[in-house]
Amino acid sequence: MTISLDLYRPKALDLPAPHAEAVRAPAPARITGVGTAVTAESYSQQELLDIFAITDPKIRSVFLNSAISRRHLTLPPQDSEGNRVSEPQGDLLAKHARLAVDMGLRALQSCLDDTGASLRDIDYLCCVTTTGFLTPGLSALIIREAGIDPSCHRVDVVGMGCNAGLNALNATASWARSNPGRLAVMICSEACSAAYTFDSTMRTAVVNSLFGDGAAAIALVAGDDEPAAGPRVLSFASHIITDAIGAMRYDWDSDQSRFSFYLDPHIPYVVGAHAERVVDRLLSGAGLSRSAVKHWLVHSGGKKVIDAVRVNLGLTRHDVRHTTGVLSDYGNLSSGSFLFSYERLLEERVVEPGDYGVLMTMGPGSTIETALVQW
Template identity: 30%
Template sequence: MRPSVISNNSPRVIGTGTALPGNYVDQEQLSSRLRELWEKRYSDLRRFDKIQGALGITGRHLALPIEEYIPLDTFAKTNDAWLRVAPEIGAVAAELALERAGLKPRDVDHLFFVTVTGIAVPSIDTRVISALGMRKEIKRTPIFGLGCVAGAAGTARAADYIRAFPSEVAMLLSVELCSLTLQREDLSIANVIASGLFGDGAAAMLIGGNTPAATGPQVIATRSLVFPNTEEILGWEIVDSGFKIVLSSKLTDLVRANILDEVDSFLATQQIDRSDICHWIAHAGGPKVLETLEGALALPEAALARSWRSLQSVGNLSSASVMFILDELLEDNAAAPGDYGLIIGMGPGFSVELVLLKW
């Protein structure tokens, strides 16, 4: 199969930006507060402590000061908090991406918005559009329900759009406030893991076509995968109190059984292989997920160092995770002309998104 032809008009990442809420709490304090919440009903506190400690996270940023979570005892209250905070940090990330790209808010033609931690109609992107002063003619594609895979999937969909309209600029915006989905009555192992794993943050990415002066990576190929009959592996169960985590122990088995063949066959369409990938931008799903990726793909030592570092410092940021990792890579100027990078996103469905970049 012939490789894709890379032209000057190929979709290119021309700016990225990230934002974290100002309420940082170290992991020890968070675990202590959760322990207090559950200690009278949880049958095995030693197991709770072991799970929390095994996540290897030093701290996380929260949408609200930790004391303000106590009154949030209904889905309506947590979603109202999401409605207040999400547009604020989303606008900060978007402004930073625009600044780095040398663009104004009115230069954006299409805004793709992804989240899985709150619900709004109209969607939150309308508030960001108003806050930044974007054009009223802007096109919008809000996407809900892709979960952790949405950062990679959104990148692919924005790149598809720019292939069709190379003279335009697309923005991908992710806002995930995972702390507001905490289920205080759920004592399942899945919820104990999730309570210690997920963090809050926002990320933005700008993709353009006719940008010959830009130096960001080109999106040269993408692949979307949905594995049949895997709906019970990962996702949300919608209950009276909001979003209840669905997280099966079979997740890593599914990754281990499939990811190698899928990555290799995808790269083969571009006549390259894993040894050609200089930069691995893998979703920081958790220690077991990253260990599984390292083993299944036979990655060299430190190939996922940025993913591990992101997980340790801010936790799993759901759809924003790969965008944070790519942002760090770009800000460090770690890539050289001709380098390949691969974004790997995984999420509910079970679904996988692969995005091949070239500098």
């Protein structure tokens, strides 16, 4: 008996012919505007040493050798004798809410002015902050205060630290890419004046010598018909140095009855040693070498951090000129620092179509975040 195998072969299905043109991937999101804001008062490092009557030579050396000229800060109130009083944690949280909303709103408006958009155009809002805790989040407060459409999609990124701006940019760019033609905005608002501790330790001295108040906002839109002024956000790469997970942390200090930031003195060298790995992975995905990158916008984490990253990546001082300039004029602004550098790069008017840029932030985890952009 012979059995025909044709009985067991699937019959050809009568399917329509495939499309002649393949479906194109969504266009990358493009940065269409940027804006920044700071608090009203700024102080030199010497002025701060005088205001707080700091005489310890070691602590004074930390302040005066920080490569920081001025920082915007909202100092504690004075008592009847003119001395600065220590604010309890509740007062610091209230300060954070007030400053973060105010700076965030001003940075947002500056960004929209740069973009040529209005508040009613915003379809997605991502807010980043680490210097205080808010429930409801900063996004809800800004939507209410600004009068943004309450149906706006929103996300709050809280507690990720100085690297958080690129984590949030990843989410914001992804939303924009999935919603072509719709405006997405990210705001980083850090009231570092609301995250301090007074004591005589070197740990506190390093932290108090470094941070400043500031906010930055950027707008993104995806779509082939968008103007080509700003860079396209091409890709991201991350690296968590798990062996150094406690090297940067913001946790409860029982002695002070408040949250306190800790920064390990070895962290600049740890971050620097791992910078090549994540940057090369970012660039290899696009078939690029470091020499192909014309613009480097690195987080202004501190003089030693910047130097360690620069040396390990083989960058020149000119490559990180905006990073060091922002550090000098504002100190470490936490999550929004790299956007202050981005704004300065645009003001130079040296960027040309086709130029590649790398954005880089570092923070708790210990974490290095990177993004590749192209004009």
